[in-house]
Amino acid sequence: MSAVSCKNLCKTFHQGDQIIKGLDDVTIAINKGEFVCLSGPSGSGKTTLLNAMGGLDAPDSGEILVGDHRVDQLSKGKLADMRLQNIGFVFQAYNLIPVLTAQENIEFVMQVQGLPKSERRQKSKAILEEVGLAGHEDRRPAQLSGGQQQRVAVARAIVSDPTLVLADEPTANLDSVSAAQLMALFSSLNAERGVTFVIATHDQRVMEYCRRIIRMEDGKIIADEQQAGRGAGK
């Protein structure tokens, strides 16, 4: 069953008098439990596709289905709900809310979901341990390294068991050691929890972990390949 599927997605941007095709008739389906990379050069449309899948940006035309939800037909408020209940996000930078501690950042989504405090505490402690940040609960983002911040972001993304985790260049601001650690974490979460990952990247080291690589150029999918991948996922 598809975690997310897109059909004939089109999206254009205006840059002065120029019209740029961000997405050009993109059709794709990603099954539950897959570990997928969207790769391609800058401006190829991978972030645009990721944003459209996550309901962060509306396509000009086409259909997007996340689970049972027609994302392209939802209002702003319903989109926020859909993201809250179904999608976890990891961005390149500025992933955490600076005034909240690591634990509070992880609990943020659960708090907005309205989960009771005891359940939030239990889940956030467990996930912090899982991502190797036990003992860092009370630190604010500024007191964590870039790699640690991304781990907190990953913990927040998966703590409420979303259908899909979308990560946009998650290793771009990390050194090679932290990047490898983060990808190993993604892989193990994919293998052990069956979390579906879609990662937009042009980092070759990241692609090595993925089992499926979707290559994009000028808003089009130019290749969709399966590979063994270093990850232990499907």
Next chain:
Amino acid sequence: MADHPSLSIGILITLAWRNLWRNYRRTLIMLAAIVVGVWAMILFSAMMRGMLDEMVHAGLRVLPGEAQIHHPQYRDDPSIANSLDAPQGELLQALNTPPITAWTSRVKVPGMISSERDNRGVLLLGVDPAGEIALGFQRENIVEGRFLESSEDKGIVIGRKLAERLETQLGKRVVIMSQSPDNEVVDKGVRIVGIYKARLQATEEFFVYVGRSHLQKMLLVGDQVSEIAMTADNYQDVDKWWPDIAAVAGAQTSTEPWMKLDGYLNSMLEVQGNMNIVIMVVIFMALSFGLVNTLVMAVFERIREIGLMMALGMQPLWILYQVLLESLMLLALGLVVGNLLAAITILPLESGIDISIVGEGLEMAGMGSMLYPTLAWQDMLMSTAVVLVLGLLASLFPAWRASRYNPTEALGKI
């Protein structure tokens, strides 16, 4: 899909409070501005209240009585022909029952006073001295001689300025003259037994006191009086009791509270009351620009964070609530400190501020040389309401702007 999750006020409070102190210098500066604004509003109101209170008291002291009963025609034609019977029966009983704390009856007619050198038009007041003192006449105002001793007293008490105009003095005889109900001229020679001072020169020149019985005999009116004046504990409560007095006084009389008797004083009070609100609004409107600026800056600095929260599933309306809550916290802090500061400043001043340096001018407005600021909960409540309503209105724009961001655009900002 499930309905929107219910608002989690806990996370909003945490975010709003911590965001408030992210740039603590800016917050403290804005807080100081709100505190000073609230303090200024309450201090101004306390001064105005004290000033108005003093004006009313001064007005009521000129011819004491928070309510007065007259013949229905008396106010149009204050002649002796428009007199009343002395209070008796039900009215007398009502006048001797709380909330009335003191009352008196007066003969009050226009007349002339002549010395051997000059003459003047005056208002002859035939009074019962004990009743006048009970209503507020102060013996300390007698600067020479004495006040009248009884309503049969054959002496006269005149103002300092009138004595000066008539070129007369204590112990000298003057002639008072008026009309009887039959329109016959009646007059009498009386000796000056006292000279009084008043806040206003006009009062000193115009009002002269003689014994009520003495004046009644001169005017040939038996026991009839021109007015019955009464007072209670607080002039502001007059509306609670004067209609009852009017009811027992009967339809043949006219009972009016001080607000109607002194229309000028009443309209001054109304104007000043409205001015208070206008000035409060103006003070806070000036502050509002600072508040809007602070919040716009705070929102602008956090665009990416707002985008992140929206991306994670926070409803746009919650973003709006968060910014409003931040503003509410800032305003509430400012109000608490501002109100406390106002109380600390005003309470010690309630015993009076000497403003004699500008006293001459203030006397024209019916005020004395002391100002008694009054801290009133109504003023604190009013300034709180003005600050909260205007503050939240001013915060709506930045809050609305924050809630309208598109997550991807916001995440892409610096």
